[in-house]
Amino acid sequence: MTGGVSLRDHRASILVSALGAAFGVALLLVSHLIDQLVRAATPVGPDGTLSTMLGAVAAVFVGLSLFVGAVVTANTFSTIVAGRTSTIALMRLLGSSARDQRRAVVREGLVVGLLGALVGAVLGSALVVVAVRVLVARGSLPDLEYSYLAPVALLPLVAVVLTTVVAARVGSRRVLVVTPLQATGAAVETPVEARRPRVLRTVVAVLLVLAGSALLALGVVTGLTDATGVVVAFLGGIVSFTGVVVGAHAVMPRVLRLVGRLLGRGQVAQLAAENALRQPERSTRATIGIVIGVTLVTTLSVALETLRGVIRGLVDQDPEYFAQLDAAFTAVLLVMACLVGFSAVIAAVGMVSDMSLSVLQRRRELGLLRALGSTRSQVRRMILAEAAQMTVAAVLVGLVLGVVYGWAGAQAFLGTAAQGRLIAPGISVPLLVVLAGGSALLAGVAAVVPSRRATQVAPVVALSTR
Amino acid sequence: MTTPAPAPDRAATAVVARVEHVTKSYGEGDGRVDALRDVSLDLRAGEFTAVMGPSGSGKSTLMHITAGLDSATSGRVVLGDTDVSALGDDELTLLRRRRIGFVFQAFNLVPTLDVSGNIELPFRLDGRRASADERAWIDRLVGILGLGGRLAHRPHQLSGGQQQRVAIARALATRPDLVFADEPTGNLDSRTGRDVLEVLRAASGEHGQSIAMVTHDPVAASYADRVVFLADGRVVREVGRSSAADVSAAMLALETVA
Numbered sequence: 001m002t003g004g005v006s007l008r009d010h011r012a013s014i015l016v017s018a019l020g021a022a023f024g025v026a027l028l029l030v031s032h033l034i035d036q037l038v039r040a041a042t043p044v045g046p047d048g049t050l051s052t053m054l055g056a057v058a059a060v061f062v063g064l065s066l067f068v069g070a071v072v073t074a075n076t077f078s079t080i081v082a083g084r085t086s087t088i089a090l091m092r093l094l095g096s097s098a099r100d101q102r103r104a105v106v107r108e109g110l111v112v113g114l115l116g117a118l119v120g121a122v123l124g125s126a127l128v129v130v131a132v133r134v135l136v137a138r139g140s141l142p143d144l145e146y147s148y149l150a151p152v153a154l155l156p157l158v159a160v161v162l163t164t165v166v167a168a169r170v171g172s173r174r175v176l177v178v179t180p181l182q183a184t185g186a187a188v189e190t191p192v193e194a195r196r197p198r199v200l201r202t203v204v205a206v207l208l209v210l211a212g213s214a215l216l217a218l219g220v221v222t223g224l225t226d227a228t229g230v231v232v233a234f235l236g237g238i239v240s241f242t243g244v245v246v247g248a249h250a251v252m253p254r255v256l257r258l259v260g261r262l263l264g265r266g267q268v269a270q271l272a273a274e275n276a277l278r279q280p281e282r283s284t285r286a287t288i289g290i291v292i293g294v295t296l297v298t299t300l301s302v303a304l305e306t307l308r309g310v311i312r313g314l315v316d317q318d319p320e321y322f323a324q325l326d327a328a329f330t331a332v333l334l335v336m337a338c339l340v341g342f343s344a345v346i347a348a349v350g351m352v353s354d355m356s357l358s359v360l361q362r363r364r365e366l367g368l369l370r371a372l373g374s375t376r377s378q379v380r381r382m383i384l385a386e387a388a389q390m391t392v393a394a395v396l397v398g399l400v401l402g403v404v405y406g407w408a409g410a411q412a413f414l415g416t417a418a419q420g421r422l423i424a425p426g427i428s429v430p431l432l433v434v435l436a437g438g439s440a441l442l443a444g445v446a447a448v449v450p451s452r453r454a455t456q457v458a459p460v461v462a463l464s465t466r
Numbered sequence: 467m468t469t470p471a472p473a474p475d476r477a478a479t480a481v482v483a484r485v486e487h488v489t490k491s492y493g494e495g496d497g498r499v500d501a502l503r504d505v506s507l508d509l510r511a512g513e514f515t516a517v518m519g520p521s522g523s524g525k526s527t528l529m530h531i532t533a534g535l536d537s538a539t540s541g542r543v544v545l546g547d548t549d550v551s552a553l554g555d556d557e558l559t560l561l562r563r564r565r566i567g568f569v570f571q572a573f574n575l576v577p578t579l580d581v582s583g584n585i586e587l588p589f590r591l592d593g594r595r596a597s598a599d600e601r602a603w604i605d606r607l608v609g610i611l612g613l614g615g616r617l618a619h620r621p622h623q624l625s626g627g628q629q630q631r632v633a634i635a636r637a638l639a640t641r642p643d644l645v646f647a648d649e650p651t652g653n654l655d656s657r658t659g660r661d662v663l664e665v666l667r668a669a670s671g672e673h674g675q676s677i678a679m680v681t682h683d684p685v686a687a688s689y690a691d692r693v694v695f696l697a698d699g700r701v702v703r704e705v706g707r708s709s710a711a712d713v714s715a716a717m718l719a720l721e722t723v724a
Binding site: 266267270271274275278365368369370371372373374375376378458459460462 | 560583593
């Protein structure tokens, strides 16, 4: 096979890897700049701790967004491979081996990763340089001879290329099961994805969730008398959330089904609910990134809001001091939320692309529905309901988890300050507004392009044999 | 050549669909291709009509236009007393939902719905459940088609023949003015194909269902009350009920002339 890589298929994946790369480069450049600022301000001499710490924090955030990006890309690749089944089958029929075919897909992943890294590097550095110029011009930053050359900023680029290749490999597993016979096949309807039993994975996930929850509870209890409980609770949070992500294949389809029921019993709602569930693994991977982002943002917000409530009680007599603290809180929250929320943006790109691809691959079915008497507006509503179902499910799970984690963290940290009493979790109105607005926006965007495509499908498409 | 006997007279000889001077062209100027050239055809109530022709004869295009799935370049199609060619997309959609039934060669069923969900789809798209009367008819169809034990199955759990029976049940469920069948046996083995054709013939003969079937299979056409031959975008011949051998002979004659 001459590796004619069609970049059209990969626009979403290139965007995802470019976003990840831009984020990584920008974050590392910013910590490099902060380091320079600190050095300039403290003539005593460099102390490596700060830059190491900044680097570590940046690594966590970049790692997170790269992980989400990899999940998204793996999903996109597996969807693309599913759409290419007949081409792959033809190549197999003509004598190409399954491994050759898979290697070709992985090569596409490499090209996507390289392109994304390149675009992201340019974008990320440009953003930082422009931001610094603006801030210096406004007098917010001292006018120093800033150096933008940070070799360490190459790391996220390498990581982006690597994760994209790995994601392409994971996503192309399906190539191996395409048989040459499928090229000769008369139009066979794609069966609902066979549910592979994932026993080991489920067991590991359950164990992680159980152990993590136990640690979380232990942290909260310990926190009533000893502030070090927060460390235990933090550990518990990480372990149990890892469990949730590992076991997402068991969690998300159930939540999707539940949310699907809320859509109503009409035919359009019912079709939409079934569509979001027809490939549980794909829907899981399309939503888990959003779950991760929303969970982390909510955790941060709830923890800080709870903390804020307690501190307000403590420094009641000094409103000026509280106002200062409050401003600092808000600033920290905003910065952290943006850093964490970035992975949610990447996940959102993934969901939009998943919706578009799935509509493209359902052309015949959409034609059938139109032939049997679905109006364009019914098709449009069906797609919107699908997008809404996925978004609402993901945001709800994230919200619930985030409230639990945020509260547990704050409780463990402040249990002693509250004289061993339980504190109510603080859920801020802005958080709910942002989540609700973000969900509506995401569902809308994820539905608009696919539904335009879907309503353009002519009913005659259902009659064609291929 | 012997002229086959004309179709037996029926009580209802009203016309359900009338194709009037329909022409369909693709492209412009030198690249212009005429798929249909001035085709006129009446489809009569309660009759099982087969439209036959070699590949490229325009038979599929004719069906698409008659069913309101495609528009004619000129001429018009009247279904009952509705001028199909004058309808907008939403009106056409409602027409398909309520007054036309479809059976396709393949991919007939919505994979996410079970058998009863597929059969009831046209009613549910209308935002309602089947009425008691319609329910009784559906139950009868399910019985006749032998789908009783399969109502909760999904399409991928059914054989090709069973899937086609479900599609037929769905097409007949709304008692439409006209059922269009596009190569309904094209994906089936010959025995299953014959079963499906028997069902269609019974629907027309015993229940007065008007059916138009596009096919290139002489055996399939031999189940029809009337066979219309298309070649090069024109109606070239028409016969009443004929044996498969006679239909084959007529087809061969067309091929040698062309």
